[in-house]
Amino acid sequence: MVFASGLAWAQQSAAQQPAVPAKAAACAACHGADGQPIMPVYPIIAGQSSRYIYLQLRDFQEGRRTNEVMSHTAMTRDDMHELASYFSTQKPPRQKFLPNPDKVKLGKLKAEETLCTMCHLGGFAGQNEIPRVAGQNYDYIIKQLSDFKARRRTNDAGNMTSVANTLSAQDIENLGHFLTGL
Structure with missing residues (x-):
């Protein structure tokens, strides 16, 4: 019984996986498809903890944090959790910035x-x-x-x-x- 429920969960998770990158496509204009933004004014979200990403998305949605783009994104809690999980597993890039x-x-x-x-x-x-x-x-x-x-x-x-x-x-x-x- 435990195996069957675990198998059902794995099948459900696998079925949902293609939807996550599709949802992440909306994030790509600023954050890049893999959480590595092209412009340095945007944060690198690749490799951030899932909890941190989720809380920031929630704070934007609930008005505790503001940004002209992020404050107007429409996401369900499930969307936020899925995106947070997806971006947390992406690899952060090596910095091109040369510090003094x-x-x-x-x-x-x-x-x-x-x-x-x-x-x-x-x-x-x-x-x-x-x-x-x-x-x-x-x-x-x-x-x-x-x-x-x-x-x-x-x-x-x-x-x-x-x-x-x-x-x-x-x-x-x-x-x-x-x-x-x-």
């Missing part, structure tokens, strides 16, 4: 000072609802840190807003070089 070594050093010091790894973990790989920021697009990192600082992005528990308030524009730039270079 001096800014990398300063960014690393600032990351240590502000205890970034307390949430983002060692290697900045993220966990659950905390994003992987290692190797993220430089422009995206700068925008998100700046938005947290200016309180234009507030869909966290207040942690990022508190940290970002302590950062200067130069700190943000240095952190961008450090994180993108990981």
Whole structure:
């Protein structure tokens, strides 16, 4: 009986798999079909945790996070879970951005000072609802840190807003070089 229900689940999952890339096609214009965007202003979602991706999609849909495109996407909870699962299994790209070594050093010091790894973990790989920021697009990192600082992005528990308030524009730039270079 257990085998039969497992087989039915596997068949159902296999049948649903072709639909996921088709659903992901709507994401491709900005994020790329595999979660690797062409333009650096968009986040790399390939390899993010499924939980993080799902929560961001939900926050856009429910108005806790805003973006002129993402805030208007119509998805069911199942769609969000399927897309989150799909993109979480994609491989993040190697960065083409060439960080400035001096800014990398300063960014690393600032990351240590502000205890970034307390949430983002060692290697900045993220966990659950905390994003992987290692190797993220430089422009995206700068925008998100700046938005947290200016309180234009507030869909966290207040942690990022508190940290970002302590950062200067130069700190943000240095952190961008450090994180993108990981």
